Amino acid sequence: MSQCNQCNVTVRGDNKVCPLCQNPLIGDVGEALYPKIPTVYRQYQLIFKILTALTLSGGIICVGINLMLPQSGYWSVFVVFGIICFWISIIAVIKRRGNLLKSITFQVVSLSLMFIALDFLIGWTGWSLNFFIPISCTVAILSLTIIVKVKKIPTEDYGVYLIANLLFCIVPIVFYFTGLISVVLPTLFCMAVSVVTCVVQIVFEGKNLWREIVKRFHV
Amino acid sequence: MRTKQWIRLDNAAKIFPAAAYGSDTQVFRLSCELTEPVNAHILQQALNETAAMFPVYQCVMRRGLFWYYLDSTDLKPVVREEYKPPCSAIYCKSNKGLLYEVTYFKNRVNLEMFHVIADGKGAAVFLTALITKYLTLAHGVSAPSLFINASHTQMSNDSFATYYDDKNHSKAVPRPNSYKIKGAKVAENRLKLITGHVPVDQVLRIAKGYGATITVFLCACLIKAIGSNMSVRAKRKPVVIAIPVNLRSFFPSLTARNFFGLVHVEYDFSTESGTLEDIIQKIGKQLKEGLEPERLYSDLNRFSALEHNVFARIVPLPVKNIVMRTAYLLSRRKVTAALSNIGIINVSFGTDYIRSFDVCSATDSMQVCVCSFENCLSISFTSRFISADIQQYFFRMLVQMGIAVEISSNNVENE
Ligand SMILES: [Zn+2]
Numbered sequence: 001m002s003q004c005n006q007c008n009v010t011v012r013g014d015n016k017v018c019p020l021c022q023n024p025l026i027g028d029v030g031e032a033l034y035p036k037i038p039t040v041y042r043q044y045q046l047i048f049k050i051l052t053a054l055t056l057s058g059g060i061i062c063v064g065i066n067l068m069l070p071q072s073g074y075w076s077v078f079v080v081f082g083i084i085c086f087w088i089s090i091i092a093v094i095k096r097r098g099n100l101l102k103s104i105t106f107q108v109v110s111l112s113l114m115f116i117a118l119d120f121l122i123g124w125t126g127w128s129l130n131f132f133i134p135i136s137c138t139v140a141i142l143s144l145t146i147i148v149k150v151k152k153i154p155t156e157d158y159g160v161y162l163i164a165n166l167l168f169c170i171v172p173i174v175f176y177f178t179g180l181i182s183v184v185l186p187t188l189f190c191m192a193v194s195v196v197t198c199v200v201q202i203v204f205e206g207k208n209l210w211r212e213i214v215k216r217f218h219v
Numbered sequence: 220m221r222t223k224q225w226i227r228l229d230n231a232a233k234i235f236p237a238a239a240y241g242s243d244t245q246v247f248r249l250s251c252e253l254t255e256p257v258n259a260h261i262l263q264q265a266l267n268e269t270a271a272m273f274p275v276y277q278c279v280m281r282r283g284l285f286w287y288y289l290d291s292t293d294l295k296p297v298v299r300e301e302y303k304p305p306c307s308a309i310y311c312k313s314n315k316g317l318l319y320e321v322t323y324f325k326n327r328v329n330l331e332m333f334h335v336i337a338d339g340k341g342a343a344v345f346l347t348a349l350i351t352k353y354l355t356l357a358h359g360v361s362a363p364s365l366f367i368n369a370s371h372t373q374m375s376n377d378s379f380a381t382y383y384d385d386k387n388h389s390k391a392v393p394r395p396n397s398y399k400i401k402g403a404k405v406a407e408n409r410l411k412l413i414t415g416h417v418p419v420d421q422v423l424r425i426a427k428g429y430g431a432t433i434t435v436f437l438c439a440c441l442i443k444a445i446g447s448n449m450s451v452r453a454k455r456k457p458v459v460i461a462i463p464v465n466l467r468s469f470f471p472s473l474t475a476r477n478f479f480g481l482v483h484v485e486y487d488f489s490t491e492s493g494t495l496e497d498i499i500q501k502i503g504k505q506l507k508e509g510l511e512p513e514r515l516y517s518d519l520n521r522f523s524a525l526e527h528n529v530f531a532r533i534v535p536l537p538v539k540n541i542v543m544r545t546a547y548l549l550s551r552r553k554v555t556a557a558l559s560n561i562g563i564i565n566v567s568f569g570t571d572y573i574r575s576f577d578v579c580s581a582t583d584s585m586q587v588c589v590c591s592f593e594n595c596l597s598i599s600f601t602s603r604f605i606s607a608d609i610q611q612y613f614f615r616m617l618v619q620m621g622i623a624v625e626i627s628s629n630n631v632e633n634e
Contacts, residue, residue: 004626007611007614007615007618007624007626008615008618008624009415009614009618009624009625009626010623010624010625010626011625011626011627012625012626012627013627013628013630015628015630018626019413019607019610019626019627019628019630020413020607020610020611020614020615020626021607021611031325032325033324033325033327033627033629034301034305034324034412034629034630035300035301035302035324036633037302037303037304039406039407039409040407041406041407
């Protein structure tokens, strides 16, 4: 129990300064009365800075290269689009608006349909299947992985996120096997990202996942 | 299989889903601090048994075409260690869970509730039942078996509807815009929580000296503290404090849902002297007028009029939400702060193991919640603002009257 000599009150908890007047307290510092819950931004300050730097520089570099090689098509538009979708998802997490898995799936599906329709309308060249869908699936997988980490998703729901991850990776592969895809690189990239994120999650959360599986399927 | 029941939101609750936004989550917290660390396992067991006694709270909120409604559910409440800031949002559009939550931290058990399902009085009955169950389980004694003095239907009764009379409602008296507290706000919609524990007998003695009740006395101190932080220009607007009133003490009801009214008291620093005696006298009179049964009854009827208006009823929910949110924001401009006294909390067993009860509520500016247990009066400020000048003035004022004050805080600025 400590004391503030300015306010003449006793202060409980682990305060070093008085909650009322911010003057230093005298006496023993006690135990914390409330859990420390860091604000999302402060907790992940470094991640946010790295993400901002990466996406911003990545976007600028892609646009730059694209401008230098105009004959390669307007592919950098998709990169910028992906970055915007990515940040929309991240901001939505922090603002706690609704179910993230739903929101991301909705974004990917609606944008994909829109771009397939657009591709079809301006004369089918397949860029929506070749580039847009694998890239947006990759972005979705990355966002999901970060969200699971930032939001501290309980293990009960973890499985759903892993399955979503796999689904986002399977869709481009299905297109690949149906022979609709002529440029393989984005699809391969999407697969690689999915495999890596799954492996990372299993390595770090495998024990909890396994416990969950045992619990749900016990005989 | 039994068919699932559903119920309408009561009349006070209808506004809450639309009003819940940002820091003003319409969630309140009632907590009980024990003299020993909480055992999560026993607490879960106690919660399972208590939840079964209050089927009225075993529900999720869903959106209909015209109104929200409560749908009973088989979801079981799960005890967790405290993991988020006090009074954080509970209802989430896409994740339909129970509308209350029980958490613990060290010696403290917290019950957080979305205001849609209950008011402070209803929650207090639930929490005391939970604590009694917990203590009997933890100490292996057979306490007098817990007895809730109400049937399940009485608990889920919508008392606003029961006492509604369409012939008896008066026009609302238009009130001027009030002074609003300004200042830098705490990050991420968090609330600064400062709780002061003071001895009931000391406060009661001083309040009696002024010829006031505890509620009036504390409200006057709050107004004076707010006044001390107002600029001369700001003093042109009156300070208005909203005081929720438990209608169960005026209209017989055993409901565990919402049943309260609001009385507004105001004080104008530009025309009045601003001494504590004067404030106590003026607002004491206003509160007394507001609590006259005819006045409460006509307010209650006005509250219910919306639901009984056919045109208002057939407006689709999304439009209704916008209208109700606007109405709520407009009404908030006429209130400076709120003071809610849920009164004495009684526990039938285990008072030796209980240190205190506290109550606090989400707000968009500042709210004071008061409750008492044995000789401990708990006064909790929740505030959107980083500055604690009003709280400081308030508690120093009590100290100067010779009251021993013990402060605790969630130290939101360190997070
Ligand atoms: Zn101090």
